[in-house]
Amino acid sequence: MPESENPEKRAADTEAGDAGPETDPPAAAMSKATVDLLRSRFGDAVLDVTHFRDETTVEVESGRVAEICRFLRDHSDLRYNFLADLCGLDRLTLDVGGPRFAVVYHLQSIPFNRRLRLRACVDSEPPALDSVVSVWSVANWHEREAFDLVGIRFNGHPNLERILTPEGFEGHPHRKDFAVGDEPVQFTGGQEYGRHDHRTTIERDVDAHRRPDDSGPDPGSDPSKESTDG
Amino acid sequence: MAEILDDIGAPWSGTKIEDGSGLHTQTMTLNMGPQHPSTHGVLRLVLELNGETVLKAVADIGYLHTGMEKTMEEKTYTQAITITDRMDYLAPLSNNLAYVLPVEKLLGLEIPPRAQCARVILAELTRINSHLVWLATHALDLGAMTVFLYCFREREQVLRLFERVSGVRMMTSYFRVGGLARPLYPEFEEEVRAFIDAFPDRVDEYETLLTENPIFKKRTVGVGPFTADEAIDLGLSGPNLRACGVAHDLRKAQPYSGYERFDFDVPTREGGDVYDRYRVRMAEMRESAKIVRQGLDRLPDGPVLADAPKVVPPPKERLHDDMEALIHHFLIFTHGFDVPKGEAYVPIEGPRGEVGFYIVSDGGPKPYKAKLRPPSFVNVQALEKAIVGKMMADVVAIIASMDFILGEVDR
Numbered sequence: 001m002p003e004s005e006n007p008e009k010r011a012a013d014t015e016a017g018d019a020g021p022e023t024d025p026p027a028a029a030m031s032k033a034t035v036d037l038l039r040s041r042f043g044d045a046v047l048d049v050t051h052f053r054d055e056t057t058v059e060v061e062s063g064r065v066a067e068i069c070r071f072l073r074d075h076s077d078l079r080y081n082f083l084a085d086l087c088g089l090d091r092l093t094l095d096v097g098g099p100r101f102a103v104v105y106h107l108q109s110i111p112f113n114r115r116l117r118l119r120a121c122v123d124s125e126p127p128a129l130d131s132v133v134s135v136w137s138v139a140n141w142h143e144r145e146a147f148d149l150v151g152i153r154f155n156g157h158p159n160l161e162r163i164l165t166p167e168g169f170e171g172h173p174h175r176k177d178f179a180v181g182d183e184p185v186q187f188t189g190g191q192e193y194g195r196h197d198h199r200t201t202i203e204r205d206v207d208a209h210r211r212p213d214d215s216g217p218d219p220g221s222d223p224s225k226e227s228t229d230g
Numbered sequence: 231m232a233e234i235l236d237d238i239g240a241p242w243s244g245t246k247i248e249d250g251s252g253l254h255t256q257t258m259t260l261n262m263g264p265q266h267p268s269t270h271g272v273l274r275l276v277l278e279l280n281g282e283t284v285l286k287a288v289a290d291i292g293y294l295h296t297g298m299e300k301t302m303e304e305k306t307y308t309q310a311i312t313i314t315d316r317m318d319y320l321a322p323l324s325n326n327l328a329y330v331l332p333v334e335k336l337l338g339l340e341i342p343p344r345a346q347c348a349r350v351i352l353a354e355l356t357r358i359n360s361h362l363v364w365l366a367t368h369a370l371d372l373g374a375m376t377v378f379l380y381c382f383r384e385r386e387q388v389l390r391l392f393e394r395v396s397g398v399r400m401m402t403s404y405f406r407v408g409g410l411a412r413p414l415y416p417e418f419e420e421e422v423r424a425f426i427d428a429f430p431d432r433v434d435e436y437e438t439l440l441t442e443n444p445i446f447k448k449r450t451v452g453v454g455p456f457t458a459d460e461a462i463d464l465g466l467s468g469p470n471l472r473a474c475g476v477a478h479d480l481r482k483a484q485p486y487s488g489y490e491r492f493d494f495d496v497p498t499r500e501g502g503d504v505y506d507r508y509r510v511r512m513a514e515m516r517e518s519a520k521i522v523r524q525g526l527d528r529l530p531d532g533p534v535l536a537d538a539p540k541v542v543p544p545p546k547e548r549l550h551d552d553m554e555a556l557i558h559h560f561l562i563f564t565h566g567f568d569v570p571k572g573e574a575y576v577p578i579e580g581p582r583g584e585v586g587f588y589i590v591s592d593g594g595p596k597p598y599k600a601k602l603r604p605p606s607f608v609n610v611q612a613l614e615k616a617i618v619g620k621m622m623a624d625v626v627a628i629i630a631s632m633d634f635i636l637g638e639v640d641r
């Protein structure tokens with residue numbers, strides 16, 4: 001944990017933004033075995049490996065992601081049997097280069113108590129890659145959510161439908177270019193619509209049915225007289 | 231009915247079933263929710279029934295979807311904390327913690343010991359609070375009204391403590407990046423201790439009513455079981471996973487906030503059914519009480535905010551005579567604090583399982599992406615699988631035993 005193990009790292013002393021990717025030896029050593037196995041098995045499909053703040057991220061080729069996930073789950077030295085989370089990421093305004101969309105997988109190996117983050121950048125339009133539902137059943141709804149909110153297609157998904165947004169919703173709200181809050185709201189107050197009517201509904205009904213000669217108490221009349229009437 | 235089903239891709243009502251006698255019967259489609267008291271919120275289940283047996287179940291969610299994660303992208307890191315409360319409104323402090331940890335990790339902040347310890351105490355009280363509501367509604371669904379009343383009695387005491395600590399009963403937003411929003415109030419130790427000393431007896435009281443109750447056992451033992459492999463495949467975590475015999479608790483396995491210094495057990499059961507999930511949560515409440523007591527015993531003195539002037543607002547008094555403090559104060563409240571570019575995910579053991587925020591920072595004062603790992607979402611998905619082949623009456627028991635909060639499912 002950063003708070004207990006890295007007392008030397010202090011945001012107070014560093015300008016934000018300076019702390020770029022860094023190598024953290026213990027995390028690197030622990031995930032080295034995983035990365036080596038992946039590299040030896042998949043070679044060029046492993047595009048990049050980063051260690052940042054104790055966490056290891058492996059960037060893989062999106063076309064082979066299902067195959068890689070199956071390998072990570074089944075290999076006896078890895079056993080990443082728990083998919084903690086899967087989400088789509090729109091990197092439109094994130095200054096990282098590469099394709100716009102990515103799918104991020106958070107894996108956990110319960111037998112070995114390890115974690116790994118996989119990232120698959122998707123270049124195609126519409127963005128599409130293979131589903132991992134056949135590897136971990138839990139991916140089903142996560143992939144539907146990524147499809148719904150970010151618009152990523154998962155090939156081979158059993159039921160790729162919207163899940164959170166309502167029926168007939170258009171667009172993918174977690175995309176960075178999805179318009180938020182720009183719906184024009186018409187201002188209906190002001191002079192041209194007349195002054196606001198402060199009467200209650202009953203008062204309005206009474207006024208509408210009142211005969212012209214039957215004017216109620218004069219607004220200017222003596223208030224003490226009104227109260228005795230009541 | 232067919233039109234209702236079509237919209238969630240389940241056009242399967244009225245399938246003919248031959249029973250061998252030459253006569254035939256037909257399946258019935260039953261819509262359960264979103265306004266059903268035992269769906270614990272606005273969950274809608276569409277069930278296809280053969281008599282009383284569920285042949286197929288489709289969960290329809292999203293009724294509470296308000297784009298909370300998207301909203302967080304428009305808030306500064308501090309403002310976004312208020313949204314985390316509203317996702318899982320029964321475990322606000324736990325969600326606060328799940329959010330501030332990855333942000334602190336990105337910033338590389340060191341949290342003072344007093345704040346760490348207070349976080350652990352409050353996170354465990356949150357677990358007790360959440361489990362109490364779960365137990366109350368679970369028992370109520372199975373017809374045990376008394377347990378409901380007892381649980382809400384104790385829950386109110388926990389909420390009162392939250393109110394004293396943070397000013398609010400439910401939407402606490404008490405954890406801040408760098409520590410706590412304000413110091414603990416002077417009688418905190420005394421009041422929490424009074425509650426926690428009495429609490430194990432209260433758990434005994436609930437257990438007297440349920441644990442060996444033949445009606446309760448008939449409704450729960452052997453109902454809706456998962457094997458360990460199924461549970462892991464379905465992404466179940468927390469008590470739901472531990473009820474299947476997997477002793478995986480993130481507080482032990484990947485400790486955060488100093489949990490490694492606490493002495494507690496990880497209760498597990500083997501059967502993975504509704505009754506086992508009940509037993510695991512009951513045992514967890516006792517363990518949480520143990521952790522809270524240890525936390526109170528060793529609660530250190532000192533500041534509750536990190537020494538990080540660019541992130542943590544300075545004390546109000548210093549604004550009058552300290553130029554630097556005034557600048558920092560102004561910057562933090564107008565611009566927010568910049569978080570180094572990168573990504574972090576710190577999973578914690580929430581009441582419902584693994585909770586964590588995947589935070590992506592672009593170096594600015596607002597999260598570029600804040601994605602919750604929602605245990606409730608996963609639990610509802612597993613529910614779909616768990617109720618197939620079960621009796622209609624068991625559906626209610628299984629729903630309650632999975633323990634989910636629709637606010638977090640839909641976000």
